[in-house]
Each structure stands twice: as C-alpha cells, then as structure tokens.
Amino acid sequence: MKLHFAKYQGTGNDFVLIDGFDGLPVVDWPLVATFLCDRHYGIGADGVLLLSRGEQAPFAMRVLNADGSEPEMCGNGIRCLARYLYDTGRVGQGEFAIETGAGVIRPEVLPDLQVRVDMGVPRLTRAEIPMVGPPDERVVEEPLGAGFGTVLVTAVSMGNPHAVIFVPDVDKVPLKDWGPRIERHEMFPDRTNVEFMQVMGPRHANMRVWERGSGATLACGTGACAALVAGVLAGRMEREAVIHVPGGPLAIRWAEDDHVWLTGPADPVFTGEVTLPLERREAAAPAIQHSPPTS
Numbered sequence: 001m002k003l004h005f006a007k008y009q010g011t012g013n014d015f016v017l018i019d020g021f022d023g024l025p026v027v028d029w030p031l032v033a034t035f036l037c038d039r040h041y042g043i044g045a046d047g048v049l050l051l052s053r054g055e056q057a058p059f060a061m062r063v064l065n066a067d068g069s070e071p072e073m074c075g076n077g078i079r080c081l082a083r084y085l086y087d088t089g090r091v092g093q094g095e096f097a098i099e100t101g102a103g104v105i106r107p108e109v110l111p112d113l114q115v116r117v118d119m120g121v122p123r124l125t126r127a128e129i130p131m132v133g134p135p136d137e138r139v140v141e142e143p144l145g146a147g148f149g150t151v152l153v154t155a156v157s158m159g160n161p162h163a164v165i166f167v168p169d170v171d172k173v174p175l176k177d178w179g180p181r182i183e184r185h186e187m188f189p190d191r192t193n194v195e196f197m198q199v200m201g202p203r204h205a206n207m208r209v210w211e212r213g214s215g216a217t218l219a220c221g222t223g224a225c226a227a228l229v230a231g232v233l234a235g236r237m238e239r240e241a242v243i244h245v246p247g248g249p250l251a252i253r254w255a256e257d258d259h260v261w262l263t264g265p266a267d268p269v270f271t272g273e274v275t276l277p278l279e280r281r282e283a284a285a286p287a288i289q290h291s292p293p294t295s
Contacts, residue, residue: 001025001276005036007043007269008080010115012218012247014269015080017049019088021059024052030068032276037066037214043274046214049077051084054099059085061100065213073102073159075221075262079115082107083266102159116263119222122229122254123157131155132187140233141166146181153182154230158260160212161192162226166236170198170208179210195223199231203241218247225260228252 003025006017016036018024033048035041047065054060061081063074078098085091086109095108107117127135139155144163154164163182167173173196182194194210207227209220224243231237232254240253251263 001027002273003276004271004273005043006084006271007045008049008084008266009269010076010079010219010221010247010266011245011250011264013076013220014045015047015049015077016043016045017051017081017084019084020050020052021090024050027276029062029064030070033064034066034068035277036274043272046211046217047074047077049074049081051081054097054104057097057099057104059090059096059098061098063101065211066215067213069213070101071160071213073100073105073119073222075117075119075158075223075225076219076264076266077221078105078107078117079221079262079264079266082109082115082117083113083268086113087268100159110263113265114263115266116261117221119158119225119260119262121258122226122260123159124155124229124233126155129155129157129161129192130189131161131192132189138233140230144182144185144187146178146185148178148181151178151182154234155192156226156229156233158222158225158229160222161188161190162195162223162230163188163192164195164197164227164230166231166234167196167198170196170206173208175208175210175216179216183210183212193220193223193226195220195227195230197227197231197243199236202236202238204244205231205237205241206244208246219245219250219264221250221262221264224250224252225262229254229260 050062141152198206253261
C-alpha cells in the first residue's frame with residue numbers, strides 16, 4: 001500500500017502527518033506508526049498525526065507516538081497540524097477548532113505563521129494526572145524515589161501526564177537513564193512524560209524532556225506548558241516565560257483565567273509517498289519519494 005504523507009516539525013519535534021480528511025485507510029495504525037517513525041526503515045519522526053473530520057469541530061487530530069501508543073494531546077503536534085491546514089488552504093490566519101483526545105483545542109495561525117494554542121486549564125490533582133495517592137491532593141516538589149536516588153517531582157496534566165523536576169543543570173541530567181525510570185514509575189499508572197527544568201530566572205528556563213512513548217525529543221509543547229505551571233506552583237517562575245528546549249524557544253503564558261497559551265513555530269519539512277511493508281519491520285526498506293513542501 002502506498003501512503004501519501006507530509007512531514008512537519010515544531011522546534012525540532014517532528015511528525016509524519018497523514019491527511020485522512022476524506023477517509024483514512026483501514027490499517028493497524030499503531031503498527032504503521034512504529035514503522036513510519038523508524039529513522040532507519042521508515043520516514044523517521046517522533047510521532048504520527050492523523051487528520052480526519054471531527055464530530056465536535058471541523059477537524060480532528062489523533063496522535064500516535066513512535067512506539068505506537070496514543071497520547072491524549074500533543075502541543076507541538078497540534079501546531080504542526082494547524083500549519084498544515086493553513087498551507088493546504090483549509091483555514092486562513094486566525095483561530096479555529098480541532099478535536100483531540102483532550103477535548104476541542106483552538107489553535108491560531110499568526111501573521112508570522114507561528115501558531116498560538118489555547119491549551120486549556122491545567123489539571124493539578126493526583127486523580128486528574130493520574131498519580132497514586134490521595135485523589136484531591138496536589139503534588140508540588142514531592143520526594144520520589146526513582147532507583148538512582150530521590151528527586152522532587154511536581155505533577156501537572158495538560159490533558160496528558162507530566163512529572164516536572166527542577167535541576168541545577170539540565171545538560172548534566174542522564175536523560176536516557178533517568179527518563180524511562182520515572183516514565184514507568186509505579187506512582188504513575190498511565191506512565192508519564194518527564195521534564196527536567198533549569199530555572200534561569202522568573203521568565204526564562206531551560207528544559208529537556210523524556211516523552212512517554214517516544215523517548216528523548218527536541219521539544220514537547222505540553223511539557224513546556226506543564227513546566228511553566230510547575231514553576232509557578234513551586235514559586236520559582238512568573239506566569240509568562242520562555243521555555244528553551246533543545247529545538248528552540250517556546251513562549252508560554254498561564255493567564256489569569258487559568259488557561260495556558262503556547263506559542264511557537266511549526267514548519268513543513270517535505271512531502272512524499274511511502275510504501276507500507278506487507279509484513280513487520282523486517283521487510284525490505286520502503287521506497288520514499290520526496291518533493292518540496294508547499295507553502
């Protein structure tokens with residue numbers, strides 16, 4: 001089967017986008033996602049975005065991680081999908097609605113073609129995250145034993161779970177060791193995304209992320225939002241700041257109405273056609289035809 005795709009990236013968080021607005025092919029999408037995201041045998045990406053018609057909004061987005069798991073929401077992903085809808089002439093500049101696993105989200109394409117997204121209200125109790133413990137309790141710099149020692153965790157849900165850990169130097173964090181230990185910690189029944197944040201000042205911070213289902217990535221939009229919220233809850237940051245991730249800066253604002261706003265770039269990389277293998281990844285590498293992105 002041949003499948004047309006577009007590849008987009010937002011601050012280095014890259015996605016294979018499948019346009020199924022007129023109908024998606026019937027395939028095992030979690031398995032296909034693992035193939036498409038493979039950087040040796042597939043196209044290579046942190047995740048797959050499936051565009052379809054929505055029931056509660058004109059458009060709907062389904063996200064699949066590189067391991068085939070399905071998160072509720074992806075901040076960088078929805079910015080990339082919004083830019084794709086703009087590039088293909090389905091929307092203009094301004095605000096519109098996309099249905100997601102975390103509810104209806106309203107991105108806005110700005111004049112400079114960055115995308116601003118109302119990410120909604122953060123969820124802060126253990127039950128909402130979810131995290132083991134008293135259901136109505138908040139988790140702010142709580143000690144967590146993680147096998148390599150004890151860290152202080154602040155837990156936030158942005159429609160998906162996040163564990164934020166403040167560190168003196170993010171570059172010294174052994175991300176591939178600590179990240180998966182915390183992602184799969186027994187305190188997080190649905191696993192969790194993990195953000196390590198070095199606060200540089202009340203309006204600036206550096207962050208590295210270990211994403212649930214994708215591993216180390218260059219950026220995480222919901223993670224940057226969760227990091228700012230955690231910084232405010234811990235008394236370390238103001239409600240508006242720039243979070244610097246390895247892929248670039250993301251502007252985050254936790255407004256007085258409790259909504260969190262995420263602003264950042266989303267850019268086309270290339271479009272093409274990929275031949276899906278009939279069997280699993282052991283099949284021959286696919287033929288991929290690239291063409292320049294439309295803009």
